[in-house]
Amino acid sequence: MMPAKPILWIVVPCYNEQEVLPITAPIFLAEIGRLTAAGLVSDRSRVCFVNDGSRDATWQLICDFAKADAHYIGISQSRNRGHQAAVLAGLMEARDNGADLTISIDCDGQDDIRAMDEMVQKYLDGAEVVYGVRSRRDTDTFFKRFTAEGFYHLMNLLGADIVFNHADYRLISSRVLDAFADYHEVNLFLRGLVPLVGYPSATVAYERHERLAGESHYPLSKMLGLAFDGITSLSNKPIRLITGLGLVFSVLSFIGVLWAVVAALLGSTVAGWASTVCIVCLMGGIQLVCLGVIGEYIGKIYMESKHRPRYIISERTWAPYERKYHG
DSSP states (O other), rough: OOOOOOEEEEEEEEOOOTTTHHHHHHHHHHHHHHHTTTTTTTTTEEEEEEEOOOOSSHHHHHHHHHHHHHTTEEEEEOOOOOHHHHHHHHHHHHHHHOOOOEOOTTSOOOTTHHHHHHHHHHHHTTOOOEEEEEEEESSSSSHHHHHHHHHHHHHHHTOOOOOOTTEEEEEEEHHHHHHHHOOOSOOOOOHHHHHHSSOOOEEEEEEOOOSSOOOOOOOOOHHHHHHHHHHHOOOOOHHHHHHHHHHHHHHHHHHHHHHHHHHHHTTTOOOOHHHHHHHHHHHHHHHHHHHHHHHHHHHHHHHHHHOOOEEEEEEETBBBOOEEEEE
């Protein structure tokens, strides 16, 4: 008896993407058709669009796609909750509806769709997670390339297990999603959380292209926010660095006190207004930075303790009036 072909859901988060969706939606559908024709996945595979509280015609387009072809489906969040929550919503929806594997990909067309063929093949060969890794960053500016690669190196130095040059283009099996459902973090950083689950993994290299249409909804401020969330959500080393910094300055301060006492006893003290101001400003600045980092951790503890839902699905294309709570 031939084994059943796996059901694939391509999970596509969307936020104000009315310009690019008409271009990329047929590309995703064609990939489903190609994988099905090759006998790699079941014809029950789907392209699942996740509307992240868009204010334009994105949701209407998704509904139109679903009416035109059964391979298109869509869910809509009750409000904008961010890219990571949108991806998670799609992954959990796929898990709840019998998908054997998922591939998350942005809808802007920058990630090479052809890498999915190799991802699925590696899954069939035994990998439970397959990470899409950028082979080069020629389309990025020097600043973005430098800061992005620096971020990956920094995360590894801080002890976070993340894949270098990997964003959110990845294949995840239902087995991994079942285990991942037990992770209840409100502060989501998926590219750092998925490796924590474990299971056999592989990588697929691909070239990243220019956005096909529309404008990026991930400016520098959001990228910096995601990076800081990743650091503070996955590592407590910044707190330890603050402790070490405090010990170093405590030792230096003790040496300074001894020097001041000896200088006073020898009668060689002089007025040092400038040096005093510099020391006060330096110590004050360091203390404020340390308090800020500690406050960030306390804020995350505060948010986690509330156990608020990470996403709420308000509509589905196959049940448009059903409202179902998820967390």
